[in-house]
Amino acid sequence: MPRVSRKQADLNRETIVDAATRLFRERGLHGISVVDVMAAAGLTHGGFYGHFESKEALAKEASERVFKEVGTRWRERIATTDDKATARRALIEPYLSAHSRDNPGESCPVVAFAGDMCHESAESGLREPFMAGLNRLLDSFGKLMDSEDPTENRQQALVQYSLMVGALTLARATRGEALSDEILEAAQHFLTAEKPEPPSPA
Numbered sequence: 583m584p585r586v587s588r589k590q591a592d593l594n595r596e597t598i599v600d601a602a603t604r605l606f607r608e609r610g611l612h613g614i615s616v617v618d619v620m621a622a623a624g625l626t627h628g629g630f631y632g633h634f635e636s637k638e639a640l641a642k643e644a645s646e647r648v649f650k651e652v653g654t655r656w657r658e659r660i661a662t663t664d665d666k667a668t669a670r671r672a673l674i675e676p677y678l679s680a681h682s683r684d685n686p687g688e689s690c691p692v693v694a695f696a697g698d699m700c701h702e703s704a705e706s707g708l709r710e711p712f713m714a715g716l717n718r719l720l721d722s723f724g725k726l727m728d729s730e731d732p733t734e735n736r737q738q739a740l741v742q743y744s745l746m747v748g749a750l751t752l753a754r755a756t757r758g759e760a761l762s763d764e765i766l767e768a769a770q771h772f773l774t775a776e777k778p779e780p781p782s783p784a
Contacts, residue, residue: 586751586764586772588626588707591632591633592625594625594629594633595783596635596702597623597624598619598620598623598634598640599640599644599647600623601620601622601623602614602619602622602640602643602644602647603647603648603651604622604687604688605618605619605622605687605692606644606648606689606694606695607648607686607687607688607691607694608686608692608694608756610695610697610698611641611645611694611695611698611708612669612698615637616630616640617638619637619640619673627769638707638708639707641708642707642710645695645708645711645715646692646711646714646715648691648715649661649691649711649712649714649716649718649719651658651704652690652691652715652719653719653722655692655723656673656719657722657753659673659676660671660673660726661671666726666727666728666730669726670726670727670773670774671774672740673713673723673726674742674746674770674773674774675770675774677689677690677740677746677750677756678746678749678750678753678765678766678769678770678773679766680766682750683750683754683757683762684757684768686754689745690750691712691715692715692716692719692746693750693751694749695708695712695755699712713744718741718742720736720739720740720764721739721745723739723742723743724736724738724739727739736767737770742773745769745772745773746773747767749769751764751770752765753766755764755784
């Protein structure tokens, strides 16, 4: 069998990681096998270990990549916004959408991986990219809050992002029912509704 060129080997590796980022988001970090990944990549099972020493090594790299991709997507969505409220809406509306609910392979890695992280030990190599990625998203979201107090902005980011993650999770769990759309709509409305101005002093 002819030897694969370095260029082709690099392309194959990219293909494997791309397939894994989609499958891991669809089924979780432990919901797929090496065979599944290689089949999705259109490559033979035997070639996997020429690129990765284990499925965990692939999962770690795929997790790092997907969080980086989401961070880039967030920056692109808010790049043309004029104020913080519009920037928040630019993130919240697509996140809490039917498209996001129905296409987990393209959507939030926090929703996809959080269940798996509940069962990982503190020493697990998979926790590091998850925690780093989650904290970067929270930091980015916190910068879009309205307070002058960084602590308050952090609290708001934690609350609002937790609501987004929970709503998307429940919407997927109830997909096909009217409740699923209700959850998305209610969460989106709550997070994007304009807050009333405080009354002016008499």
